[in-house]
Amino acid sequence: MSTPLNAVCLQGFIARNVQEHGGLGRRERVLLAIAADTGVGAGSVLEADVRGALAAGVLSLAELREVALHLSAYQGYPRAVRLDECITRVWEALVREHADVVEEAPGAPAAADRSPAEVYAEVVRRPLPERDGRFHRAVNEFVWGELWNRGVLTFRDRRVLSLVSTALAGHEMPLRIHVTGALDSGDLGPEELEEVAVQFATSVGMPSGQLLARVVEEESAGIRKQTDAM
Template sequence: MLDPQDRIAAGLAAEARATARPARAPQTLFEQSWRDFVWAEVWTRPGLPPRPRHLVAMASAATCGLEERQLDDFVRGALVGDHLSLPELREAALHLAVYAGWGNGGKLDRAVTRVASELDLPPAELPPLAPAPWDPQARNDRGHAAFAKVMTFAPGPPSSPYLEGINNFVFGEMWWRPGLDEPSRRWITLVGVCESAAEIPIRSHVHAAMASGNCTGEEMLEFVLQYGTHAGWPKASRINGVVIEMIDKVAKGLPWHG
């Protein structure tokens, strides 16, 4: 895309594919940057498939202050392009709520509602959070097992209400739900922890994403670029450093800490 006209054409085509609507002609320099860089250069890169790219874009749009219409665009593109189903998007909203706050999860959930109405889709059938009574110890053990699988290291005992919530709900219920696969949950989680700016969650989840086999180092590097277009280069710079460090640790079989 060294020719500006080729770059423009590529950007317009990528925008139309990703949003499932006709591309909009830019009216400002800022809008040109979307067409000529975000769409033409980032969204056309082969290192990250459309499904995770849409998940990262939706989660980032909800947490990084993009307009409702932009969030709707990503949701529409995911649905029309068959990258994600309506039930999967409802699960994605719940997952985002856990890792980025219920307010941000609600933004995505409302966008899914708007686009489903726009496309005249029937309501998604979703299994309830807890369809039957459970034994407290069984729920605790289920949470421990899910944590160990997702994070690739054993958890400690839940010694506070916060840690009980992580064990019993986040891992004991949500990560077990079949409506969204583990790699997809991973991309949403990464956006949430990156936005948190919390050192331990960032480092542990970046490491676990690769150590679990949910994604490759190359995909993680592409994730940083995709995330950076929404969150900004300074935030992405920090994540880029962690990703590079954790690629080396995973390759050597080392834990995320130490």
């Protein structure tokens, strides 16, 4: 059923600026949408995006489960559980419909065995700060020692999920760390990050997307300035 919202927004601006626009691959756009949907509690939209990802073979069941696990650290356990429950419902419905869906990801990256300090340096592109205390030990153990060490998803995948989650939280410092890490590593370039900002804004609202867009612009300009000075 067509509605004014579908006609004006979904078939207009979103189609032109997200679905039909270049700059990001379909996989990254689906990951971004699912992370944003999870963060804002968009139940029916989240279910539609999960179903589309599985039905089209963009993400396997194993990859979607890994997305939920990654988001448990970046968005919180309750939101990750809701996503995981959504994945289960959609998967079971597709099986009942005899849909041809993929369970395991072909050629998925293998799990690594690196220390939290090694993983942090690879992701953030700087040494792990020497800080004590229960909170920092928990972060080092779960985020850097476990999540980013796991296989199934690539670093590029995890960067998209982390960027969306830190932007949703609205905290500039961790967001800036993830933007600079993506740029320094080459996992995501300036134009790709601009596309992330545009799609993120369409999912959560332009005012909320402004912080991500500003950080991407500033960090990209800083890298261009360094390159020109060399």
